[in-house]
Amino acid sequence: MNVEQFQEAVNAIADSKGVSHQAIINALHDALQIAYTRYLHGGNDARVEVNIDEKNGHVTIAQLKKVVDDVQDDYLEISKEDALADAEDKIDSIKEDLSFMKSRNNASKKEDMKYLISLIEKEKENIKVGEDYRVYCPFETLSKLTASSFRNVLTQKIAEAGHEVLYEIYKDHIGELVTGTVEAVSGSSVTVNIGKGTTELYKEDLIGDEDFKLGDIIKVYIEEVKQAKDDMGHGPKGPQIKATRSSEGFLKRLFEEEIHEIYDGTVVIKGIARRAGVRSKVAVASTNEDVDPIGACIGQGGTRIQKVVSQLGNSKYKEKIDIIPYSDYTPLYIAEAMRPANVLGVKIIDEKSLPHPTAAVVIDDDQYPVAIGKRGSNATLANKLTGWNIRVYKKSDAEAEGLEYTPFEEIEKTAEELKKAKSREEYAKRSAKELSNKANEPAIEAAPVVPEVNEDDVELEETPLVSASSPVKEQASAPAAEEKQAPAQEEVKVQETPLAKPTETTEVKTTKTLDELEKELSQSKDEKEDKKGAHKFGKSKRPHNISDNEVARVTPNEVPAGEAMPIYSDEELAEIEQEDNEIDQNDDDSIDYDDFDEYYDDNK
Numbered sequence: 001m002n003v004e005q006f007q008e009a010v011n012a013i014a015d016s017k018g019v020s021h022q023a024i025i026n027a028l029h030d031a032l033q034i035a036y037t038r039y040l041h042g043g044n045d046a047r048v049e050v051n052i053d054e055k056n057g058h059v060t061i062a063q064l065k066k067v068v069d070d071v072q073d074d075y076l077e078i079s080k081e082d083a084l085a086d087a088e089d090k091i092d093s094i095k096e097d098l099s100f101m102k103s104r105n106n107a108s109k110k111e112d113m114k115y116l117i118s119l120i121e122k123e124k125e126n127i128k129v130g131e132d133y134r135v136y137c138p139f140e141t142l143s144k145l146t147a148s149s150f151r152n153v154l155t156q157k158i159a160e161a162g163h164e165v166l167y168e169i170y171k172d173h174i175g176e177l178v179t180g181t182v183e184a185v186s187g188s189s190v191t192v193n194i195g196k197g198t199t200e201l202y203k204e205d206l207i208g209d210e211d212f213k214l215g216d217i218i219k220v221y222i223e224e225v226k227q228a229k230d231d232m233g234h235g236p237k238g239p240q241i242k243a244t245r246s247s248e249g250f251l252k253r254l255f256e257e258e259i260h261e262i263y264d265g266t267v268v269i270k271g272i273a274r275r276a277g278v279r280s281k282v283a284v285a286s287t288n289e290d291v292d293p294i295g296a297c298i299g300q301g302g303t304r305i306q307k308v309v310s311q312l313g314n315s316k317y318k319e320k321i322d323i324i325p326y327s328d329y330t331p332l333y334i335a336e337a338m339r340p341a342n343v344l345g346v347k348i349i350d351e352k353s354l355p356h357p358t359a360a361v362v363i364d365d366d367q368y369p370v371a372i373g374k375r376g377s378n379a380t381l382a383n384k385l386t387g388w389n390i391r392v393y394k395k396s397d398a399e400a401e402g403l404e405y406t407p408f409e410e411i412e413k414t415a416e417e418l419k420k421a422k423s424r425e426e427y428a429k430r431s432a433k434e435l436s437n438k439a440n441e442p443a444i445e446a447a448p449v450v451p452e453v454n455e456d457d458v459e460l461e462e463t464p465l466v467s468a469s470s471p472v473k474e475q476a477s478a479p480a481a482e483e484k485q486a487p488a489q490e491e492v493k494v495q496e497t498p499l500a501k502p503t504e505t506t507e508v509k510t511t512k513t514l515d516e517l518e519k520e521l522s523q524s525k526d527e528k529e530d531k532k533g534a535h536k537f538g539k540s541k542r543p544h545n546i547s548d549n550e551v552a553r554v555t556p557n558e559v560p561a562g563e564a565m566p567i568y569s570d571e572e573l574a575e576i577e578q579e580d581n582e583i584d585q586n587d588d589d590s591i592d593y594d595d596f597d598e599y600y601d602d603n604k
Helices: 003-017 021-040 080-099 104-125 139-144 148-173 248-258 293-298 300-309 330-337 365-372 374-386 395-401 408-440 514-530 570-589 593-600
Strands: 047-053 058-068 077-079 132-136 177-185 189-193 198-202 217-225 241-244 267-275 279-286 320-325 343-350 358-363 389-394 458-460 483-485 490-492
Touching: 003 021, 003 148, 021 047, 021 058, 021 148, 058 080, 058 104, 077 080, 080 104, 080 132, 104 132, 104 139, 148 217, 177 248, 198 217, 198 241, 217 248, 248 267, 248 279, 248 300, 267 293, 267 374, 279 293, 279 330, 279 374, 293 300, 293 320, 300 320, 320 330, 330 343, 330 358, 330 374, 330 408, 343 408, 358 365, 358 395, 365 374, 365 389, 374 389, 389 395
Parallel strands: 058 077, 279 320, 358 389, 458 490
Antiparallel strands: 047 058, 058 132, 177 189, 177 217, 189 198, 217 241, 267 279, 343 358, 483 490
């Protein structure tokens, strides 16, 4: 066999059928196997082996028979002697044919025949009882297999390979919209090319009386993709890809494409009832309280719903779509499903009746035709949408029969109360779940955070001056204060010594020497003498809180030794006490406390 011609032929078939090269090889293998089994006329239980060597261009077919001592079924078994005789006869026959082939045009065939001789000689050397013997198909028989029976089987196998490809491509697209091109139009169907395959749209698959022309681009909804073979090994009956434009799924996918809130899940389609080309009812609900599901579907000025309707075929009468607000409260859902009719009230007749529970709605007499709809479409779709058998009563008939029903206003009120109760219940469940999750969380012990303390972040507390009558020990050189840690700073408390007599305290900056402190005391005395009679009542004699900027922040161990306060002599202490007494007397004489009695008058 000419290898190049064989490869070109296989590739050409693969491209025309839209299948792989290997799929054609597999189809050829199966076709040869089936065709040779039929040629043997002994039944399908024959074991036939087909070998296709693409690299060298050799194709061989052989029937496998078991070598036995006592042959019971010569169609499946062979004796050792018969196997040896068969091998010798085939080798002699092929060599004889080769001797008559002198034309150069038969070079490829000669090569095949020599290859077959080598296989038979190898089989002859390995004939053993209990093993298989290959009875090779002669070349003249192989050429006969290329007749009509082989071609029919090959065509069938290639078709099956195409079905397998289509199934693998479109099995994941079931329930989706695909765009195709109209290839053929007949009185009963429309053929649409959807890419790798085609599908047929029959009358029931179209929207109303829509019609198409060759080359029209349309959308179809894939309902089913049949496998290449069923459990019995038979191929699919009818089109392998079942598509339609009249189903509820087609309408649902259009809503998802045109309305963003439905696509992202903010608005959910709870149900669809459809009579293609006449009317459809779509029940929607919102997962977000701030989004109105009806408004999201209709759009401003009806722009969104018109985009959906415009894709529902080119029939003379456009399909009408009712957007229904879904409700968990059945009476309200039934009343809403009857739109565009206005329901006066609802009565639940039997919730357990079969095949569907039964309810009744009461309509104004003039609204009765609207409630029933064209050819009963409105009432029928309401039944289908809700799953209830809804009986429609005129108001006059309901009154005549004494039908008691719940007014629509009460139904709305009850539904709102149930909605609020459900919200509270869901909130309570979420809260309980959150508390439970927190309680089950393992406790994580946080490591204590020890802040870094700079020597500028340590504050020394105020130390009052001592009176002359109380001896004081040196405090600065050996501080006795207890060191405390705070989150942002360290404070050192200097132990206070008891005072013999209350004295005025003065701001102290711990970084000053004794000479500087005495100088400040002297200046304070002069300032108070100059301001006699000008003091205001209420001025506190206590030192104000020392700010961060007024205190030099150092740790106790870093206080310079030269700045420690020395011990006063008795003469110095007596002199300081005398000066303080004079200051106190001057301060008291300069203030008239009667001027401030009005601030303490209880009658005001």
